[in-house]
Amino acid sequence: MYESEPNDDFKIADTLLNERVTFGQFDDTFDMDFYKVNVSGKGILLVAGGTDTTSNIDLLFLATEYEYQDHGYLEYLGSEYDDEVEVQGYKVNKAGTYYIPVLDINGNDYDAIYGISTQFEADKDTVAPNKPTVNKVDNNDKVITGKAEAGSTVTVNVGKKRIGYAKASSNGSFSVSIPVQKAGSMLNVTNT
Structure with missing residues (x-):
């Protein structure tokens, strides 16, 4: 993948796809390129950068929040340098979009x-x-609704027989379709 110009500000940053290398160029003295990466939750973000051995680039990059704000969503863990490539590690404490100025x-x-x-x-x-x-x-319902942990799988059983399941949304609501049950049926609703 190649960078798309202009990308010299947070507002017009190019999107990086995880585990894909994007190649960029510096067009003039002190040109700065911006990239953004979307992360799905808490975890570890690795950022790698390097140049070919014939260039005279001293590459500087980092992961940051929008406009260099610091809400504590990213924690720098350190870096390693091997074979002309630097890899930086960051602890991500909140899902969202993060930026990499280069x-x-x-x-x-x-x-x-x-x-x-x-x-x-x-x-x-x-x-x-x-x-x-x-x-x-009640015995006329074809859908069971409620709240559960966001992203959990909600399962409805009658005895040991599963009659429906669904994934809870990002706000925790769920809706499980079931066949109409006889009055007095005991439904067991669980989530994992």
Whole structure:
């Protein structure tokens, strides 16, 4: 992938796709390019940047919030440098869009080429969700609604037979389609 100009400000930053290298050029002295990456939740964001060995670029980049704000959503963990590539690690504490400004601190005034890439690994959720809240159900209902942990899977059983399931939305609401049940049927609603 190649950068799209202009991308010299937060508002017009190019989007980076995780695990894909984007190549860019510095068009003039102290040209700065901006990229953005979307992350789905808490986890670790890796940002890698490098140049070919023949260039005179001293590549400077970092991950930041919009307009360099600091709400504590990103924590710098450190970096490693190997074979002309620097990899920086960041702890992401909130889902959202983060920005990666890139510049050549040598200020070369030629079309120097660099590569930039990101990788995100979300934290694993190992804590069982709270029991779902189920709205009133009667024997004419074909849908069960309620609230559960966002992203959890809500399952409806009659005895040991599963009769429906759905994923809770990002705000925690769910809607599970079921066949009409006989009056007095015992429904078991769980989430994982």
